[in-house]
Amino acid sequence: MDRLKEKTAVITGAGSGIGRAAAVLMGREGARIVVADYDTAAAEETAALVEKAGGQALPATVDVTDEGSIADMIAATVREFGGVNVLCNHVGGTNPRTDLDVLRMDMEEFQRGIARNVTSTLLGTRHALPHMLRAGGGSIINTASVAALVGDVLQTAYGAVKAAVVSITKSTAVQYGPHNVRCNAIAPGAVLTPALENNLPESVVEDLKKGNALPYLGSPEDIGHTMVFLASEESRYLTGQLLVVDGGMTMQSSAAPGRRAQLPA
Template sequence: MNRLEGKKVVITGAASGIGRAAAQLMAAEGAAVLVADLDPARAEEAAVAIRETGGTALGFGVDVMNEDSLAAMIEKAVAEFGGINVLCNHVGGSNPRKDLDLLRMDLDEWDRVMSLNVRSTVVASRLAIPHMNSGGGGSIVNTASVGGLIGDSLQSAYGSAKAAVIRLTQYIAVQYGANGVRCNAVAPGAIMTPALVDNIPADVIEGMKQANALPYLGEPEDIAHAMVYLASDESRYMTGQTLVVDGGLTSKSPLATGRSSVLS
């Protein structure tokens, strides 16, 4: 416990799923957390839940595609907490009905996805880094995806955007490391978030599980624990890296399942 004692943390997309789990864990580890989300009521509800367990948290409504809104978010954290040590750029995603293969993809969706996933990370980081510089350093944790590491038949924009987040992570790390600012990313595989459970058919979820090396899919807390590590001083010598937390998905050869049955 208290691995984040004294840290001032901002997490976007923190009202549900992985973001909420990260906010809860970071608060439990001693951080003061600004729970930021597009839905201010849900953000405050998540913050109240943290406060009820003895943690320090504030809810804040933010539109990460609006620079003024992001600026207000950072200003709120600095005003309430006295600074900012950790920024978790967690908001992302795409509309799977529009984000298809290259020939069928909606190009307006491409632009929206790049803004939602990449530009928001750029802008929020630009706003937070000066406060980290003046405060002796800090940690930026970007949420990428295994979609940014491997190809797929659909979600061309999402995968490309997350690949950009991974590369941006390295650029931030190199450019601001001398000031004590670290920047790393976490790349989740399939995680049993409410969004996945509510929108993905059971047979597809089973197929995701079969693609893993481990015989189960991850839970939001599995990614949140990785985010806590990257936010904490335990990872003080780690920057510019992408921590893959995917149940072995990207390690598994497509031939592995067949070969294992031969060997058994």
């Protein structure tokens, strides 16, 4: 399998969950992977999994809110592998205990959300772009969220910052498309990452399933496969787009789960 043969991919937040799945899948497809994470041990674990799958991997410790740290990560990538062809700006997240409604939201959490989700995406792109331009093109993949598309009773900051990620994606695509650099975003729905499984009661997980058109929640590999597609030449005519990978959660009527339950067996 060589859909990404001779490509070098930098994946931030690759120490677990979706980022780890994407790293292993891209390595299996022939890419050289820079496994970047704030947690050094987690990055090393993922790198070992990539190599076990037959790929090449370089673990890298990075703080995506710090420009110097990102610059060091990209410089290490170029020293080790000669360039950057694919960048996955995957780090993000929020604190659901402090990211509340507009009146009660912790403003410090809002600023942290901007740094983790928006600033990190912009800085990663700024430092990878010169190497993609020298190489004649590349693919940037940003992780947004379905929270960017719908309103919610809580997590006001998360929805706002992920909407900003979508906007940065479109601007990057317009500005650098003439140089053969593509930029797309993925909006995952509910995905069974370790963070979700370890922090949500089973009853909440079941409610999330009911909100999907499909009868199950996504796996990290489901999003990872989408990242592989966006990194490959199979998506060469796709740029500036938001791919919603959510099992049909955001497209179905809120009444659909209840009506489905009333249907005859």
